[in-house]
Amino acid sequence: MIYPTLKNLLEKVDSKYTLVVAVSKRARQIVDGQPKLTKTASNKPVTVAVNEIAEGKIGYERNYTKNIEQIGESNVPQ
Structure with a gap:
């Protein structure tokens, strides 16, 4: 069995997409x-x-305000 399982990882974040972004940024x-x-046998980031x-050593924080501002700016006619 592969550890950590996707099910366990999804308990730490709100979606698969958030998981991918969090892993990517941390790597x-x-x-x-x-x-x-964390101590792991692997050296792969x-x-x-x-x-x-999986161990809860890192987390994430959503910044909805920034996303709303960016969306609003992209809809402004030039």
Whole structure:
């Protein structure tokens, strides 16, 4: 069985899309030299990021205001 399971990971976030973005951003941070927050046998950044999310070591925060402002600006006629 693969650990962590998708079911376990989805309990930590609100959607599969959020999971992909969170893992991607954290993996980039690890590649850029940020320290790992969990001990894992793998040195692959994506695997480390997935394990950090599964263990609750990292989370995410939605910024709805920024998204609304961007949407509003794109609908303004030029």
